[in-house]
Amino acid sequence: MVPTNPKSWLCALAITLSANTLSVNSKSASPDSIDGSASNLIHALGPQGVNLLKLQNRQKSHNAKLFVQDASSSYGSNLGDVPEDPFPEFLPYYFEQPLDHFTETNHTFGQRYWVSTRHYTPGAPSTPVFVLDGGETSGEDRLPFLDTGIVDILAAATGGVGVILEHRYYGNSIPVANFSTDSLRWLNNAQAAADSANFMANVKFPGIHEDLTAPGKPWIYYGGSYAGARAAHMRVLYPNLVFGAIASSGVTHATLSNWEYMEVIRLAAEPKCAAHLVGAIESIDSILALSREGGRRAGMGKMLKGLFGLASLENDEDFVSLLEAPLSSWQSKNWDPSVGSTVFDSFCAALVKPPFPFVSSPAVVDAPFGDASRLVKEEGLVLDYAVFNYAKYIREKYVSLCPEGMTVEECFGTYNDAQYQGTSLDQTWRLWMFQVCTEWGYFTTAPPDQKQPRIISRLLDLVYETRICAQAFPPGKHFRVPAMPNITAVNALGDFEIAADRLAIIDGEVDPWRPDTPHSQYAPDRKDTLTRPFKLIPNGVHHYDEFGLRNTADEPEEIKKIHGEMIVFVKDWLKQWKA
Known part of the structure; x- marks a missing residue:
């Protein structure tokens, strides 16, 4: 490599570098x-x-094998140990769901969930239940939000119960034997919403003798990103069960070209x-x-x-x-x-x-x-x-x-x-890709x-x-993926203008998904009220409000502010609750 202006870079005249001779060695790669x-x-x-x-997973697997082989090291001597559970307080449970909510079937599966009762006040007439939608990943990835994140923050402020509900097909909530086109046909927005509704109306939490099901108790549904859109959808589709909802970076507008x-x-x-x-x-x-x-x-x-x-x-x-x-x-x-x-x-x-x-x-x-x-x-x-x-x-x-x-x-x-x-x-990459190809774009x-x-x-x-x-996703015997995603199925639920009392919209100013949320440049502006909060986090990126610290005093000012505002409007909502 040589500069074209030798007067500027005289010392670089003798430097050459052939990119074609550079060796590519997988040992130097970093999946990070x-x-x-x-x-x-x-x-x-x-x-x-x-x-x-796939390359990332392959590299991690390769590195793990090398680690196992190094049994002489101080690390290798502990390789048989089971990794410590970072959240031992929260045990996984399973709720039985039908594979298909809209046709008669005997097929069921276990939908995984976790519960936090650390702030629960038994017997309170308006004990809220905060359920966080796991979205398009394993529910285990959402446990930090039950421990120090938004679920714990809101439950602590209101004496409520916190729940992480894993999305069908993700994590351990798998209802099928494989991820073929036919087997994935029950992975859609309507079935997932029906799962959540059935769970809220019928779950019996282990160790809790009180009936906390909806609509007998105020359930507040939270989600971020795709799950944020689902939170908004749940408030619209099941208003009798979902007393309130918070859509963080909720992509309520499905689109084909997301330039x-x-x-x-x-x-x-x-x-x-x-x-x-x-x-x-x-x-x-x-x-x-x-x-x-x-x-x-x-x-x-x-x-x-x-x-x-x-x-x-x-x-x-x-x-x-x-x-x-x-x-x-x-x-x-x-x-x-x-x-x-x-x-x-x-x-x-x-x-x-x-x-x-x-x-x-x-x-x-x-x-x-x-x-x-x-x-x-x-x-x-x-x-x-x-x-x-x-x-x-x-x-x-x-x-x-x-x-x-x-x-x-x-x-x-x-x-x-x-x-x-x-x-x-x-x-597992097939799961979200299937949703992209069928409904979301x-x-x-x-x-x-x-x-x-x-x-x-x-x-x-x-x-x-x-x-x-x-x-x-080649055509199956029972299902065919459309030539283009049926984004109308999503946008018909409200699109940019989705709104309801006790539905909060929270987005980040520089979130790349903002153009697909109600804070999009294509969406009409709204007023921010206690009943219909509409908040934009300055310099925020993707669902910034979902994260929290054990010592909230250490949070940056804009995060303290949004968390404080969320506590205020949730408490105001709960004042409206009538059993």
């Missing part, structure tokens, strides 16, 4: 560069998210990072377009991919989809550093950093993207150094996850149908206006992002 659950990866990255999830997700990130990111991203993506798109024209420029695309360690990746769409990977970590930012991700910030720092440590002139560092002082020539390409930084980051953090014995096509290609057709119960695409600044490639369109639906 991939943030979030299966649903989070699929939310932002679609089919490439499935690939990364606004990345637009929020572009506008909220540190300006220099965002500008470098926009410039890098425009450069990459331009080179790929020239390469597809053929002629003497035909090899430019492969040269570009080679910088990223992806020269043999066949399809341009797969290449640019992998470049989205660090962007998806924005959603995992959190005010609590013990649970929040710093991957996006690390990526930005790497992107804007001058490639040579002795080059720190403000004239270069602060020059606009593409300025002559910033250009570097490598492998026949002349590009802003931010593109080379981007390439290095992708090589080290993501391409390095591809293990020895597998090609980059096998790791990051998405055109092989067979890699998405396993239906065993360990293929949210395919992350480039902006429809190609002149608009963007941080992902214009090649990422609806055709590419939705192809996995047909690949992963």
